Amino acid sequence: MNQFKKKMYDLSGPKTAEALNKRRFEAYYCSTAEEAVEKALELIPREDTVSWGGAMTVDELGLKQRLAQEGYTLLDRDTANTPEEKQAIMRQALTCGTFLMSSNAISKDGQLVNIDGMGNRVAAMCFGPRQVVVIAGMNKVLGTLDDAVARARNVAAPANAQRFGLSTPCGLTGQCGDCTSPDCICSKLVITRFCMPAGRIKVILVGEDLGL
Template sequence: MENIKKILRRKEAANIIDILNNKGYKAIYADSLKEAKDIILNLIPKNSSIGLGGSVTINELDIIDTFRNEEYNLYDRYNQPDWPTTLECMRQALLADYFLTSTNAITKNGELIQVDSGGNRVASLVYGPRNVIVITGVNKLVENLEEGLNRIKNHVGPLNSKRINHKTPCNLTGICENCSTKQRICNFTSIIRHGERMGKRITVIVISEEVGY
């Protein structure tokens, strides 16, 4: 049964890659997290500056420690002494050579949907870094924008709020309350409908596995 699921996931990944390429992104297939990691390391030249979006998928790639060595210039948002310094680090990363992130959903029309608490990932995808690399699993493929936004509201948002322990109702209940708390997990939303407006700066690596939230 698992082999059949893998075959179907590969087909799903191949289909969305064709759609994304036709929508002006640079889309690349990866059969596993390890293959995705190798692709990323081949895409990013040594001595590049690198920014990071908060992402379970990137953590699962086990790639951040690689970028912490002296061959790269990492804006290391996870290794700062306090919150104001972390904010400044994320602000500086808006002008990185490469920005690594995931997305919350990809529609079968090739639209990327992101929702953020702080907004640095949304901002970086829209404008700023010279190159953006989006890593996603086939579990994030949805039919349309409505399904994608519902997925974020009812699945991604509560999980991320619990993961980073934001003081929100969905952290406790697992249900979106459309809250107005200071640490609201879904403050900023972006929908990218076409990837070529700024010169195909967005590369999307689609992994034929379930990764991230």
């Protein structure tokens, strides 16, 4: 990573974590991916069943593999043999001990912005799992809430639509078309501006570019 961008992340990351803490999230800044993985493991009780939403960041960090190696009980929808079994695992995940995810964008004043197609990821963030651990690279931290929403809609959604091979306008053109396509990847837009109960949502900011 460019040394000046890295320096910027290391200077601004703790300030964003402080803003999140003021909104009753439990937030941490980790300078490296390795530190972030260790912090995540520290936050997840051994007795917890762990699941996750679709999150490239969690995959990039190799956290799922570490959890398996450490002997955690996992609810992994990718192990399903049928669509029905996959849906059942996704529903089970809504009552797990720890749910892992990233955030499509975060404003500098500590608000999380997430956009979803099916809604299972944002549903878990809002209610259900005992705790949610959000891991996000500093590339997802923007200035204002409007900036964060714009990133979710105009950067994260088109990139994810292309990753999933969807035939939405953004999947075909790379730009948001404010569509009502059957494949719409932004059917739910959730802004989490305050954590209730306090500390249920843990946020790990990472001083690297991670995810889409």
